[in-house]
Amino acid sequence: MKAQSFTQARQAAPAAHHGHPHESARLHVAGEATYVDDIRELAGTAHAALGLSTQAHARIVAIELDAVRAMPGVIAVFTAADIPGTNDCGPIIHDDPILADGVVHYVGQPLFAVVADSHEHARRAARRAKVSYEPLPAVLDPLQAKAQNSFVLPPMQLVRGEPAARLAAAPRRLRGSWQVGGQEQFYLEGQISYAVPREDGCIHLWCSTQHPTEMQHVVSHALGLAANQVVVEMRRMGGGFGGKESQSALFACVAALAAARLRRPVKLRPDRDDDFMITGKRHDFHYEYEVGFDDEGRILAARIEMVARAGFSADLSGPVATRAICHFDNAYYLADVDIRALCARTNTQSNTAFRGFGGPQGAVAIEYIIDSIARELGRDALDVRKLNFYGGAGRDLTPYGQRVEDNVIHELVAELEADSAYRERRRAITAYNAGSPVLKKGLALTPVKFGISFNVAHYNQAGALVHVYTDGSVLVNHGGTEMGQGLNTKVCQVVAHTLGIALAQVRATAADTSKVANTSATAASTGADLNGKAAEDAARRIRQRLADFVAQRHGIDADAVRFADDHVHAGAVAIPFAECVQQAYQARVQLWSEGFYTTPGLSWDRSTLTGRPFYYFAYGAAVAEVLVDTLTGEWRLLRADLLHDAGNSINPAIDVGQVEGAFIQGMGWLTMEELWWNKDGRLMTHAPSTYKIPAAHDCPAEFHTRLFRNSNHEETILRSKAVGEPPLLLGFAVLFALRDAVTAVGDGRSAPPLRAPATPEAILDAIDAVRAACAHTAAEPQP
Structure with missing residues (x-):
């Protein structure tokens, strides 16, 4: 049998609950998928590179940049003093400078940006600066930071029950310490931003980011612009894993600053080494724990202190620590617990989101503890795990007070x-x-x-736009970002399913702050949940308008109109979807709609x-x-x-x-x-x-x-x-x-x-x- 083409496969199978290929699969394989660095450069495009600190903690005495400016192809050099607005790109607490100003806090912190006529010239010039430092004490170890009471945020503590008393009374007890390392996001496409000045002082920014709206905010603050003067567009990323949620901001701000000051397009694409040196990773965690249990291995009480390496600024360490606390239980009922989390300030890169957002660091600790209990008792660890699972009434409440109502473990x-x-x-x-x-x-x-959800309630919202064209094809735009995970594919499937048409008829466009505003980051595993619901809402509005139109024409109730198999069914009449749309257009029925969704409860x-x-x-x-x-x-x-x-x-x-x-x-x-x-x-x-x-x-x-x-x-x-x-x-x-x-x-x-x-x-x-x-x-x- 002849193999189906990509389009034929998408046309034949049901839109939802079926294994469709990724919407960009053939473009990936053919090398035709457009990432930020593939965008055809506009005339006059310049290239930026960053000069980095060589000290972990020091006062900047002087920066000599004459040798940088004298290098071939150099157009301009910018420092913190050239930022017209706020020199900050911190996502929550404003403690993270775009370019270092007076003091450096880690090896690899950007000091200045050099703009040249080529990527190579900019990189070579950035290394010619002469920086004089006055060294300051550096804290490189999280436990050393803890000993010095040095944290980026106040310590967090969640106590349920009477853990101290239950620990003291437990027949058996274990205590110990452990550590789990960090992790580099290692996205295949590195950090990159391409900024283009537009009329009236506006900026158009293409940025490899999981959070276009945040990039819009930080760029507007850095340049002293209103949000409506900055458009951020993102078609696809070559991976993100959390590393492009907040930490794409520095690169977006520098590219936008240079573009605004020079009135010409500027691209900033650090090489892999610089990307590693500048950006934060998954937080490494150090644990001190004590657990009380019975002779079968049932946990009676637990106490744990988790010390996370935050780096020099807060970044997203607060939400990471919170999620670690909320996932320490993993699949187990813990009646009496004392869970503490400390975000240690160290003179290293500011750590950030990474797939799981602190949840893995919290959950792996209880798994280590249960495994140790099993070794102590000489039992199979699986049996001890099953004994401690969440169960029915009385064993279904998490330490933070949420009832586990959907337990299938x-x-x-x-x-x-x-x-x-x-x-x-x-x-x-x-x-x-x-x-x-x-x-x-x-x-x-x-x-x-x-x-599943953002711990911060107001992030759990999304918007979408759906356009139905007169030939029956559909375009959907939503606030989520595609980083290879198939979000656009799923959103297209939802729209096709809602309208009863083939998946091949639906296309998704780039995330764009001028189309869907005030979006949340594509993170916390909420991309399809939020944006799929918003797109479904928009498609349902259009479907209802079409149903009302068809019902009026055929003298039936609108609830009796069905959308399936590329047709609109009105009783015994089946109208091809494209024909129905054309008729509705001629009757002046609105064929586009916005959609919105907020996670309830x-x-x-x-x-x-x-x-x-x-x-x-x-x-x-x-x-x-x-x-x-x-x-x-x-x-x-x-x-x-x-x-x-x-x-x-x-x-x-x-x-x-x-x-x-x-x-x-x-x-x-x-x-x-x-x-x-x-x-x-x-x-x-x-x-x-x-x-x-x-x-x-x-x-x-x-x-x-x-x-x-x-x-x-x-x-x-x-x-x-x-x-x-x-x-x-x-x-x-x-x-x-x-x-x-x-x-x-x-x-x-x-x-x-x-x-x-x-x-x-x-x-x-x-x-x-x-x-x-x-x-x-x-x-x-x-x-």
């Missing part, structure tokens, strides 16, 4: 446990390890419960850290099997089984891709992606040559991924669930499978101090600790 884990043959494989691995002195296998099954009290911050929860679970070489610390993921709750999936093909990609990215964070600063505060892992991310050969030979059948009990868009962030937590299974393999070096009951990322060095350190513990136990006198 028991059924989901039971299904995965059976389908993955977990118990049989556990027995086989035990037998294998008993006969293998060097190579050890490990197995783990870990669950996920992840809250949300509340949050920042002072008490309580409320209902999430509209619903997404669930999932993963089984990972690993093989570890105990002589080198090298390892391999042999098999992964993933089962994830995407609700009534709008596009199963895209959702499966998101689940698998998130799992691998989560695995990379916890096993191989290591950030390292030297004693001077310079990030040494600042390029692909020094920073390792997962590659194709890191994927397991056996990779089984399925979506859990579960229509969302809340009225989300087509009863689907978000899949952007939650499946990143599925990567936990790999870390705890590695810990399981390391435990096999000893008596099987040791709780190895395996830090994350679990690099070969970290694995060898943990193996040494297990062997030392076993030797110490063997040397103790027997009773």
Whole structure:
């Protein structure tokens, strides 16, 4: 049978709940997809580069820029003094200068911008500046910042019940410390902004950003313009992962400043090394914990302090810490808890959003604690996990006061446990390890419960525009941004489904602040939930107008008019959709509409850290099997089984891709992606040559991924669930499978101090600790 074309496939299949290709898939493959750097440059376009600090913390004594200005092709140099408005790009607290003014706070902080006739000339010139510094004390370690009581925000604390008393009375207790590293977003397309001056002092900005409205705000503030004088347009990003939510602002402001001052187009595209050095990452976390439990492993009380490396400014550390607090429970009922979060001020890059937004850092801590409890009791960690799951009445309230009303974790884990043959494989691995002195296998099954919505209620809104043209084709514009995750595809599917037409008839355009205003960031896994609902609202308004028109013409009730199969059905009459639209146009029926959506039922009290911050929860679970070489610390993921709750999936093909990609990215964070600063505060892992991310050969030979059948009990868009962030937590299974393999070096009951990322060095350190513990136990006198 002849293969269908891309367009034929989109035409034939139902619009929603079907695995359609990504709307730009063929453009990606053909190299025709237009990213910011692919936009044809206007005549007179200049290029900017940034001069960066070489000190972690110092007072700027002098900056000599004559040598920079003398370099070939240089047009102008700008410093903080040249910014006509506010020298700030902080998203919440205004503590983040666009260009350093008087003091530098980390190695890599931008000091000035040089504009030249080419990208190469600008980069070369930026390195010719001579800067004199007066060094100041630098704090490079979060625990050192904690000891000095140096934080970017006040400490946060959530207490429920009587954790101190319950800990004291618990039959068994464990306490300890642990750490998990940060993570570089490593988007394939780096940060980039292209600013063009327009008439009357206006600016048109193309920017690779997850938050066009925020870029509009920071540029207007920096230039002293009104918001209506700045248009931000974003067709697609080559990845974002949170790194382009707030941190694209600096690049947008510099490009816009240069364009406004020079009255010519200016592009700013840092190379990968500079991008690494300037921008923030996922927050690394340090934990101090204590847990009380019974002889079966049921948690009675827990206390944890989480210290996050915020960097030199607040950025989004507040929301990250809040979400970590709200995800410490993961899938487990915790009756009595004391959860604290501290955002340590360090002289390093200001850390920011990263897929999961603090949720993974919170949830991985309770998984580490439960795994340690299981080792202490000599039980399978899965049994201890299941014992502590959220249950029915009396065990369904989160520490922050939200009731878990949609809990499917028991059924989901039971299904995965059976389908993955977990118990049989556990027995086989035990037998294998008993006969293998060097190579050890490990197995783990870990669950996920992840809250969906922005913690800040007013961000949970979206708008959209839908235009129906007289030939029956449809154009949709919404406030979300496409970063490869398939948001535009899903929104188009929603519109096509609502109007009863083929997906091929619907096209999405670039996010544009002059079309849909006051948008929220595409983050917190809300892109499809918010923008899909807004687009559905707009399409429904048009559908109702058409239904009223058809009903009047055919003498039937408007509720009896149906839209399906590219036709409008009025009783026994089926009118082709395009013909109906043409008739409506001639009758002067409005064929375009705006749509708007706000997520219902949300509340949050920042002072008490309580409320209902999430509209619903997404669930999932993963089984990972690993093989570890105990002589080198090298390892391999042999098999992964993933089962994830995407609700009534709008596009199963895209959702499966998101689940698998998130799992691998989560695995990379916890096993191989290591950030390292030297004693001077310079990030040494600042390029692909020094920073390792997962590659194709890191994927397991056996990779089984399925979506859990579960229509969302809340009225989300087509009863689907978000899949952007939650499946990143599925990567936990790999870390705890590695810990399981390391435990096999000893008596099987040791709780190895395996830090994350679990690099070969970290694995060898943990193996040494297990062997030392076993030797110490063997040397103790027997009773």
